[in-house]
Amino acid sequence: MSINSNKEKLIKSLRFYEEFLKTVNEEAFSTTPSIGGWSYSEVYSHIIGANFMSAIAIEKCLNKTAEIKMRKPNWKVRLILFIGKFPPGKIKAPAQVEAAVKKITKEEASNQLIKLNKKIESLHPEIKKSDTHYKFKHPRLGYLDAASWLRFMLIHTQHHQKQIGRILKSYS
Template sequence: MIEAVGQYETLLQEVSEEVFTQSPAEGQWSYSETFSHIFQSNLASLIAVEKCFLKTGIINKKGTPWQVLAILFFGRLPPGKFKAPERIASMVKIISKEEASNLIVKFRKRLSELKDKVDKADRDQMIKHPRLGLLNAKQWWRFIEIHTKHHTRQLERISRQLKGER
């Protein structure tokens, strides 16, 4: 996960403020909007991790559906584009490079605060994910990693589009 965050930081250093906020095409997210989404979503996901650790979630002894376990095991979301849930999409906005950098710092700080607690969390304590259903702390942690890497591919697409490549 830290390696993927490093890719975000490198991109942030390499692009101008103008390019950072430029949409590659009508209706598509800019780098800025992608950063806004990924780090706000990841920070919200870390709150879910913490709730599992603090035992303020839902107790679920039924287990996790095999489809979700497959996503977590293989480390990839299913192919295709996904529309963010309305609650998440409404948080996305155009932010400056400085705001993006601040979100990364905040995310890294929360990661380090929670990293040792994940393995100690009760696996039956779960918080609902908008698409994947109930996840425990370890599953949320893995989802954050998958989600972060997933959007690095989006950043590569944005880069190609801004350069006029396919």
């Protein structure tokens, strides 16, 4: 998938989050669902935080402050990036990511989504020119270059869209 396509799909996925915010009240946004797991608020906190961390990884690749790695990711990671989905089953977030998840307000989520969109738009032209040998380590996927980090952001953001759907379904 092209960098342009990944960026456009990521922006579209983030638009889903923006639009969904308009449909839920503050109490429902922060309430832990009966099925357990994260509230909408915590999902938003996670996806926004993880995407900002990914943007930092992209910036390190672009600024050439990441490591130089010649090897491609292993076949499992390349398959995830190619197919655009994580393998089936629940994946526990790394401890550092889990620790950063908190309940945020709808307004905080909205403001952070606006900042995230601007960040993605500003990085996009640079990613197209990036050196693929500069890579920053993902906690589970290993060393990724700037374009692969953008692809990860898309896959991860879409993955949690499904979680929003499951939470919504649990209320019906």
